[in-house]
Amino acid sequence: MIKKITTPDDLIRIKKQTRTFEKVPEKGVHVAVGMNTCGMASGAKETMAAFRESLAYYDLDAKVFRTGCAGMCFYEPLVDVFLPGQPRITYKGLSCDGVSRVVEDHILGGQVVENWVLAQTVVGDKRLPGIPTYDEIPYCRGQHKIVLARCGHIDPEDIYQYIAMDGYAASAKALEMDPEQVIDTIRRSGLRGRGGAGFPTGLKWQFVREAKGHPKYIICNADEGDPGAFMDRSILEGDPHAVLEGMLIAAYAVGATRGYIYVRAEYPLAVERLRKAIQQACDLGLLGPNIFGSDFSFDIRLKLGAGAFVCGEETALIASIEGKRGMPHPRPPFPAQNGLWGKPTNINNVETYANVAPIISNGAEWYAAIGTPDSRGTKVFCVTGKIKHSGLIEVPMGTSLRKIVYDIGGGITAGRAFKAVQTGGPSGGVLPEALLDLGVGYKELAEAGSIMGSGGMVVMDENTCMADVARYFLSFTRSESCGKCTPCREGLTRLYEILDRICKGNGHADDLDRLESLATTIKDTALCGLGLSAPNPVLTVLKYFREEIEAHIFEQRCPAGVCPDLVWYRINADRCSGCGQCRRACPVEAIVGRPKVPHEIDRMKCVKCGTCLEVCPPRFHAVECVSGQVADEPQAVSSER
Amino acid sequence: MAKTISLTINGKRITTVPGTTILMAARQVGIRIPTLCYHPRLSATGSCRVCMVEVRGRPTLMPSCTTTVEDGMEVVTANDRVLEARRLIVQLLLASGNHNCLTCQSNGACELQKLAYDLGIEALAFPARSSGYPRDDSNAMIERDPDKCILCSRCVRACQEVQVNEVLDFGYRGRRSKIVTAWDLPYAESDCVFCGECVSVCPTGALTEKQAKFQGRPWELKKVRTTCPYCGTGCQLDLNVRDGRVVKVTSDTLHGPPNYGSLCVKGRFGYDFIHHPDRLTAPLVRHKEGFRKASWDEALDLVASRFSQIKQSYGADALAGLSSARCTNEENYLFQKLMRTAIGTNNIDHCARL
Numbered sequence: 003m004i005k006k007i008t009t010p011d012d013l014i015r016i017k018k019q020t021r022t023f024e025k026v027p028e029k030g031v032h033v034a035v036g037m038n039t040c041g042m043a044s045g046a047k048e049t050m051a052a053f054r055e056s057l058a059y060y061d062l063d064a065k066v067f068r069t070g071c072a073g074m075c076f077y078e079p080l081v082d083v084f085l086p087g088q089p090r091i092t093y094k095g096l097s098c099d100g101v102s103r104v105v106e107d108h109i110l111g112g113q114v115v116e117n118w119v120l121a122q123t124v125v126g127d128k129r130l131p132g133i134p135t136y137d138e139i140p141y142c143r144g145q146h147k148i149v150l151a152r153c154g155h156i157d158p159e160d161i162y163q164y165i166a167m168d169g170y171a172a173s174a175k176a177l178e179m180d181p182e183q184v185i186d187t188i189r190r191s192g193l194r195g196r197g198g199a200g201f202p203t204g205l206k207w208q209f210v211r212e213a214k215g216h217p218k219y220i221i222c223n224a225d226e227g228d229p230g231a232f233m234d235r236s237i238l239e240g241d242p243h244a245v246l247e248g249m250l251i252a253a254y255a256v257g258a259t260r261g262y263i264y265v266r267a268e269y270p271l272a273v274e275r276l277r278k279a280i281q282q283a284c285d286l287g288l289l290g291p292n293i294f295g296s297d298f299s300f301d302i303r304l305k306l307g308a309g310a311f312v313c314g315e316e317t318a319l320i321a322s323i324e325g326k327r328g329m330p331h332p333r334p335p336f337p338a339q340n341g342l343w344g345k346p347t348n349i350n351n352v353e354t355y356a357n358v359a360p361i362i363s364n365g366a367e368w369y370a371a372i373g374t375p376d377s378r379g380t381k382v383f384c385v386t387g388k389i390k391h392s393g394l395i396e397v398p399m400g401t402s403l404r405k406i407v408y409d410i411g412g413g414i415t416a417g418r419a420f421k422a423v424q425t426g427g428p429s430g431g432v433l434p435e436a437l438l439d440l441g442v443g444y445k446e447l448a449e450a451g452s453i454m455g456s457g458g459m460v461v462m463d464e465n466t467c468m469a470d471v472a473r474y475f476l477s478f479t480r481s482e483s484c485g486k487c488t489p490c491r492e493g494l495t496r497l498y499e500i501l502d503r504i505c506k507g508n509g510h511a512d513d514l515d516r517l518e519s520l521a522t523t524i525k526d527t528a529l530c531g532l533g534l535s536a537p538n539p540v541l542t543v544l545k546y547f548r549e550e551i552e553a554h555i556f557e558q559r560c561p562a563g564v565c566p567d568l569v570w571y572r573i574n575a576d577r578c579s580g581c582g583q584c585r586r587a588c589p590v591e592a593i594v595g596r597p598k599v600p601h602e603i604d605r606m607k608c609v610k611c612g613t614c615l616e617v618c619p620p621r622f623h624a625v626e627c628v629s630g631q632v633a634d635e636p637q638a639v640s641s642e643r
Numbered sequence: 644m645a646k647t648i649s650l651t652i653n654g655k656r657i658t659t660v661p662g663t664t665i666l667m668a669a670r671q672v673g674i675r676i677p678t679l680c681y682h683p684r685l686s687a688t689g690s691c692r693v694c695m696v697e698v699r700g701r702p703t704l705m706p707s708c709t710t711t712v713e714d715g716m717e718v719v720t721a722n723d724r725v726l727e728a729r730r731l732i733v734q735l736l737l738a739s740g741n742h743n744c745l746t747c748q749s750n751g752a753c754e755l756q757k758l759a760y761d762l763g764i765e766a767l768a769f770p771a772r773s774s775g776y777p778r779d780d781s782n783a784m785i786e787r788d789p790d791k792c793i794l795c796s797r798c799v800r801a802c803q804e805v806q807v808n809e810v811l812d813f814g815y816r817g818r819r820s821k822i823v824t825a826w827d828l829p830y831a832e833s834d835c836v837f838c839g840e841c842v843s844v845c846p847t848g849a850l851t852e853k854q855a856k857f858q859g860r861p862w863e864l865k866k867v868r869t870t871c872p873y874c875g876t877g878c879q880l881d882l883n884v885r886d887g888r889v890v891k892v893t894s895d896t897l898h899g900p901p902n903y904g905s906l907c908v909k910g911r912f913g914y915d916f917i918h919h920p921d922r923l924t925a926p927l928v929r930h931k932e933g934f935r936k937a938s939w940d941e942a943l944d945l946v947a948s949r950f951s952q953i954k955q956s957y958g959a960d961a962l963a964g965l966s967s968a969r970c971t972n973e974e975n976y977l978f979q980k981l982m983r984t985a986i987g988t989n990n991i992d993h994c995a996r997l
Contacts, residue, residue: 310816327813332689332709485794485813485820486690492735495818496769523731526703526724527692534703 006287008295010174013165020166022156023067024084031057031064031109032084036154038071038239039271040232040393044078045097052101053081060110070240072154073394074141077120080154083108089130094120141391141410146372148380149356150396153240158275161282164243170288172359176251177294184255185211188358190366192378197223197314197351198426198455198531200377200444203358206348209338210256213346220253220261220300221342221349223319227266227311228427229478231458233382234352236394238265238272241356242279246289246302248355251362253300256348261302264319268309276304311482314456315530316349318484329484330530351456353382373399377443381454385411387461388418400441407438407461418463421562422547426455428475429535431542432468451542453535467564468547469554472539473501479536490533493524497540506567509555518544559630566610569629573614575600578624584614600624650716665707665718666694676720677729677758679736680795681708682844683897684904685804691795692732693758696720704728730762738769739818740790742847747791749848752861755793756847776821781829784837784853784912789821792849798822798841805905810835839911843893843904854912858890859883866895871910875968875975875995878902878910889917954986963990 007013023032035041035050050066057064072080077094083104084090093104096118107113114130121142122133129135136142147153156163164170176184189204210218222245226234238245249261265273280302283289291299305323312318313328320342322328341347357379361369370378377399383406386392390412397406403423407413414420422432425442431452433440440446444454462471480494497520500513510516521537521544528534544551553559560568573584573593578600585593585601592608595601603614618625649658652669659668664687669676680691689706696707699717704725707718719725737759744750776789794813799822802811810833814823824833842850864883871878879902883891892914897904916922926942927934937945953961964982966975975993982991 312816329813332706334711481817481819483817483820485816485818486688486796488690488692488732488735488793491794491818491820492739493731496735496738499769519727520731523728527695527728527732529689529692529706 007170008287008292010171010178010294013170013174016162016165017168020162022163022166023065023069023082024090024155026084026086028086029063030086031062032067032082033057033064033109034067034069034082034084034154034157036071036078036080037068038236039269040071040075040236041078041080042271044095046079048098049079049081049096049101052098053105056102056105057109060105062105062109064109067157068159069156070153070158071236071394073145073150073236073396074120074391075393076391077393080120082154085109085112087125087128089125089128089133090123091130091133092120092122092136093118140412141393141395144401144405144410145396146380146398147396148360148369148372149237149244149353149382150240150394151360152244153236156241158240158242159278161243161279161286161288164241168363169243169359170247172362173247173250173254173288174294176254176362177296177298181211181255181257184251184362187366188255188361191361191369192366192373193354193357193361193369194377194444195350196353196357196381196456198453200454203350203354206338206350207252207256209336210258210346210348213339215339215344215346217260217345218256218258219342219345219347220249220256220258221316221319221323221337221347222249222261222263222265222355223314223316223349223351224263224265224269224272225307225314225319226269226352226456227314227482228456228458230386230460231384231427231456233384233394233457235269235272237352237356237382238269239275242272242275243283244356244359245276245352246279246283248350248358249302250289250293250300251358252348252350252355254298256346258348259300261300262305262323262342263302264305264307264313264323266309267306273304273306280304310484311478312484312530312532315532317530319349320347327484329486330532332529353457374441374443376445377454381442381457383442383457383459385459385461387423387459388415388463388466389413389461390415397442399443402439402441403433404438406442406459411461414461414463416463418465420461421464421466422462422468422471424452424460424462424471424475424539425458426453426535426538427458428478429453429532429538430455430458431538432462432471432546433542434546436546451545452538455535465562465564467505467560467562468543468550469501469505469560470562470564472543473498473505475539476501476536479532483532483536487527487529487533489524489527490529490536493520493528494533494536496520497524497537501540504551504554505560505565507554507558507565509551511555513555514544514548514551553630557630561629563627563629565629569610569627570605571603571608571610571612571614572626572628573601573603574624574626575602577622579622581619581622583617583619584625587613587617589613648712648714650712650714650718652718653720659712661711663712665696665698665705665710665712665716668712669707669718669720674720676707677761678708679754679758679793679846680797682797682800685797685800685844688796688800691736691793693729695725695728695732697722697725726762730764731768733758733762733764734768736793737764738767738771740774740792741771742791747848748851748856749791749845750860753848754846772818774821779829780853781831782835782837782853784908785830785835785839785842786851786853786856787830788849788851791847792822793847794820794822795846796822797844797846798850801840801844806836806838806840808834808836808838811841837908837912838906839908840905842911843906852891852912854915855883855891858888859885864890866893870971871906873907873909873913873969875971876901877971878906880906880910882914889914950986959987960990962986962988963992964988966991966993968993968995 023034026032033053053066081093081096107115121136185207193203194200307313310328313322315330318328318330337347373379380396382396424430424432447454476498480498483490485491521540524537553561563569580598592604615625647658676694679693687708689709694707695704697719698705774789779787799811803809814821867882869880871880879896881893881895882889894904894906926937928937966978979991
C-alpha cells in the first residue's frame with residue numbers, strides 16, 4: 003500500500019488495490035454486520051462475535067466486517083451475507099441465536115434462511131425468487147441516497163474502503179480548481195445549511211473567503227441535540243471520511259488552515275470513529291501539510307461537547323470551543339467575520355459537509371436537479387414516534403410528509419390514526435393531517451409555522467394530547483435555555499407554567515391569548531435560535547389544534563385521554579365479564595368485584611395508571627378511559643360487597 | 644474623509660460613523676432607549692432585551708445596544724410592537740425572584756423599578772416566583788440576594804473586563820440560572836477580592852454594600868466628592884453622607900480619571916475608621932504620665948523647636964524625611980521642599996522605594 007498520497011493518481015492506485023467487502027473473492031465468504039450505535043443496542047456485537055465463532059468452527063475462508071447503519075434502525079441487527087456469484091442477502095433482526103442457522107443453512111448449505119431475510123441485492127442477472135430487492139421494499143422506495151450512500155456499504159473504520167468508493171476523489175478535484183470555482187460550484191448547487199437555518203452554503207463560504215483576518219477556521223457542528231434526532235450520528239459512525247472530506251474542501255475554498263469538529267461526548271462511537279478517521283487521513287497525507295502535493299495544508303481537531311443543547315447554536319458552540327461557557331452572543335457580527343478566537347470562521351453541520359464531496363464530484367447541475375427550486379438536493383430525516391418503521395431516511399426535498407409517514411414509514415403503529423407530525427426537533431412546529439401533503443422544504447415548513455431544523459420528525463397518533471405535547475417540548479427547551487436572555491429564560495418557563503395548568507384542568511379563559519402573546523413576543527425578542535424557535539410548538543398547537551386546548555380549559559376535558567388530572571377510568575358493566583384480570587393487575591387495589599360479576603373502580607383509590615385498560619382482554623373492552631363527562635361524585639365502593 | 648452612515652430613527656435623519664450602535668446613535672440626537680444590561684464601561688451583550696427596537700426589513704426586533712447602524716436603516720424605538728415587547732420583558736423580570744421594593748436597599752436607585760414605572764406597569768402579569776437560592780451573607784462587605792438578581796451579567800462583565808478578577812460567571816441553566824463564583828461558593832470562600840466593582844454596576848438590589856444596610860435611603864444621602872487617602876493613585880470617591888455620617892462610599896466618576904468609577908476594597912469598604920471612637924482627632928503630646936491633648940499650634944511649635952535644636956547641635960543632615968505612598972504627589976512635593984529648603988537636607992525618601 004502507498005504510504006502517503008501526494009497525487010490524485012495515488013488515490014486511483016489505492017482504489018484499484020482495495021476490495022470493499024461487497025466484492026467477494028472466489029470461494030470466499032463476506033459477512034457485514036451493522037455496527038452503528040443502533041445495531042449495537044440491538045445486539046450486533048454479539049451477532050458479530052457469533053459469526054466469527056461459527057465461521058471459525060467450520061473453518062471457512064470467511065471475513066466478518068463491520069459497517070454503518072443503512073437507515074433501517076428498526077430492523078437491527080442487520081447482517082449482509084456475500085457469497086461469490088450470489089446476490090447479497092440482507093438479514094434483519096438477526097440476534098446471535100440465529101447466526102448458526104445462517105452459517106449452516108445459507109453459507110454452507112446455499113439456502114437463504116427465510117426467518118430473517120429482508121432483501122437481496124442482485125448481482126448481474128442472478129436473482130433469488132421470493133426475496134424482494136431493496137427497491138421493492140416500501141421503506142427504501144422513494145429514498146435517494148447521497149449523504150448516506152456509503153453507509154452500510156463500507157467499513158467506516160477503514161479509509162481504504164472509503165477511497166475504494168471514490169472517497170477523496172472530490173478533494174483531489176477541488177484542489178485542482180480555484181477556490182472561487184469551488185465556492186461557485188457549491189453556490190450553484192443550491193446547497194443550504196442542513197443544521198436548521200438553511201443559509202445558502204456557497205454564500206457563507208464566500209463571506210468567509212472575503213472576510214479579512216488570519217488564520218481562518220472551519221468548524222463542523224456535530225452537536226446534534228434534538229431529542230429523537232440521530233442523522234449526524236449515523237453519518238459520523240457510518241461514513242466519517244465523508245465529513246472530513248467536506249471540511250477539507252470547505253477549508254480549501256475559504257482559505258482555512260484548521261478545522262474543529264464539535265461533537266457531543268454522548269456519541270462515544272462517533273468520537274472513536276472520527277478519531278480513527280482523522281488519524282488515518284493524517285497517516286495518508288490527506289490531512290496535514292501540503293495535501294496532494296499542493297501548498298494547501300489543513301488539520302482537524304476534535305472538541306467534545308458536554309451535553310448542552312444550546313451549544314448547537316453556532317455562537318455558543320464557538321464560545322464552548324474557546325473554553326468559555328456555551329452561551330450565544332448576538333449576531334451580527336456573524337462567525338464568517340468574527341468567529342472562533344475572533345477570526346473568520348465557516349461553520350456548517352455534519353450533513354452539509356457530507357453533501358460537499360458528491361457535489362464537487364458530480365457537478366452543481368446534477369445536485370440542483372434534485373429537490374425543489376427553493377430547497378435543492380436531499381435531506382436526511384429521523385422518523386420516530388408512533389410510526390411503524392422508525393429510522394433514518396434520505397429523500398429528495400419536496401417529498402410530501404404523507405409519503406414519508408405512510409409509504410416510507412409504513413404508517414402509524416397499532417392501526418391507530420395519524421394525528422400530527424413535528425418537524426425540526428423540540429423547537430419545530432406540530433403539523434396536522436391537513437398538511438400531510440406538504441412537501442418538505444425550508445420555505446414550505448416555515449410557512450406552515452414549523453422549521454426544517456436538523457431533520458427530526460416525530461410522528462404522533464390519535465392517543466397524543468397536543469397540550470401535553472406542547473408542554474413536553476417546552477419542558478425541554480426551558481431547561482436547556484442557557485439563561486442569558488430574558489424572553490427565553492423567563493418566558494419559556496411562563497409558557498410552560500400556563501400549559502401545565504391547562505393540562506391539569508386549571509386553565510383560565512384568557513390563557514389562550516396569554517400563550518399567544520407571550521409566544522409571539524419570545525419569537526420576536528429572543529437572542530438566539532433556541533429562544534426564537536422554542537415557541538413554535540405552542541404557536542402551531544394553537545393554530546392547528548385549538549379546540550383541543552379549549553376543551554382542556556373550558557370543559558376540563560382531555561380529548562385524547564392523556565392528561566391524568568382530566569381523565570378517569572370506569573368499567574362498563576354491560577361489557578365486563580368479571581374475569582378479574584384488571585382487579586389482579588391494579589397496583590393499588592382500586593378495583594373490586596366478585597368473579598363473573600361486573601367489577602367496579604374505586605375512584606378514590608385509583609391512581610389513573612391505566613393498567614386496567616391495558617390488561618382488559620380486547621374481546622370485552624370493558625375498561626373505559628373517560629374525560630370531561632359529567633360524572634357522579636366519586637364514591638368509595640365497599641370492598642365487602 | 645471617513646465614511647459616514649445615514650439612517651433614520653423615529654423618522655429623524657441621523658448621520659454618524661460606522662460601528663456606532665443604534666443605542667449610541669439615538670443618544671446622540673437625544674432619543675432615549677431604555678436599557679438594563681447595557682453599561683458604558685462594559686462590553687454589550689444584548690441579553691436583557693429591554694432595548695429592543697424595530698428595524699425595518701428585519702424579521703425580529705433588534706437589540707439596539709449591539710446592533711450597529713447601517714446605511715439607510717429605518718429604526719423605530721417606541722411603537723406598539725416595541726413597547727409591548729418591552730413591557731413583557733420587564734414583566735418577566737419583575738416576576739422572577741422577589742422584587743420587594745418596600746424593604747429593598749436599592750429602592751429609589753433601582754433601574755428595574757424605574758423601568759417598570761416608566762413603562763406604566765401597575766400590576767404583575769405573572770405570579771412572582773422566588774429563585775429558591777439563599778442570600779449570600781458570608782462576608783462583611785457585600786450582600787448578594789439572588790432573588791433580586793435579573794441576570795443582566797453586568798457584575799460578571801465588570802469582574803471579568805474591568806477588574807479582570809474573573810470570579811463571577813453564569814451557573815446552571817434555564818430558570819435555575821444564577822450568577823456564581825467557581826463551584827458556586829459564597830463570596831467569602833471564593834477568589835473575590837471585594838473590590839465591589841460588581842456592586843457598583845448592579846442595576847437592582849441584588850448586590851449591595853452590607854455596612855450601608857438600613858443606614859439611609861438613596862434619596863437621603865448627600866454625596867461629597869473627595870480623594871481616597873489610602874494610596875497615591877488619587878481615586879475619586881463619593882462619600883455618601885447622612886446626618887453627618889459617612890454611610891457608604893461610591894465613585895460616580897464614570898468617565899473621569901484616574902479611577903473611572905472603580906475602587907479597591909480599601910477605598911470602597913475601608914471607611915469605618917471615620918467614625919470610630921478610637922480615632923485620633925487632635926494632636927497628642929507625650930509627657931511623663933502618657934499623652935495629653937494639645938492644639939495644632941502647640942504641637943507644631945514643639946516639633947519645629949525640637950527639629951531646630953537637632954539641626955543646631957548636629958547639622959541639618961542629622962535629620963531625614965520619609966514620606967508615605969498614601970500621600971498625593973502634591974503632598975510629596977511639598978514634603979521634599981520642606982526637607983530641602985526649610986531643614987536644608989537632601990535626606991528625603993519615600994516608602995514606595997523600599
